Amino acid sequence: MTGKRKDYISWDEYFMGVAKLSGMRSKDPNSQVGACIVSSDNKILSMGYNGFPSGCSDDEFPWEREGEPYNTKYLYVTHSELNAILNYRGGSLEGAKLYVSLFPCNECAKAIIQAGIKTIVYDSDKYSDTPAVKASKRMLDAAGVRYYQYTHTGRKISFDV
């Protein structure tokens, strides 16, 4: 008997890794965000990344951050967390856990709360000073959704595709 492998990735590394891999599909030139929803018994239920809704071409809709709101991405892009929630067609997300590479905004917080997701594990909190993220935390706190920052383990995961 040789015993089991010791250097396998942890659940947190696995799910945050899947969230980040999903974010790599994003066409957003500035922020690529990925999300992964997991059941309480560690089964992946859904994934998402930030992008335009189906039928709204990445080549025709704007990726600009500034200018006339009508011509910026902000009016059109679906956030990774909302995409992950909407991509789930299997039933209830009650009690599920969300891994996401960027702290959810207030609009995503509403969807997270209403979907019954109870835990958020996030990586970057680069917009923590904005009203959107402050309002998000206010709602998550009021609704009893737990959130904590992912602890980097320092492990580099890479592979050829």
Ligand SMILES: O=c1[nH]c(=O)n([C@H]2C[C@H](O)[C@@H](COP(=O)(O)O)O2)cc1CO
């Ligand atoms: O929680 C989020 N999830 C998410 O998918 N996004 C997306 C929307 C945009 O495509 C991008 C943010 O763009 P920017 O960093 O250039 O403002 O990230 C943005 C947030 C904001 O917190």
Ligand SMILES: [Zn+2]
């Ligand atoms: Zn959002």
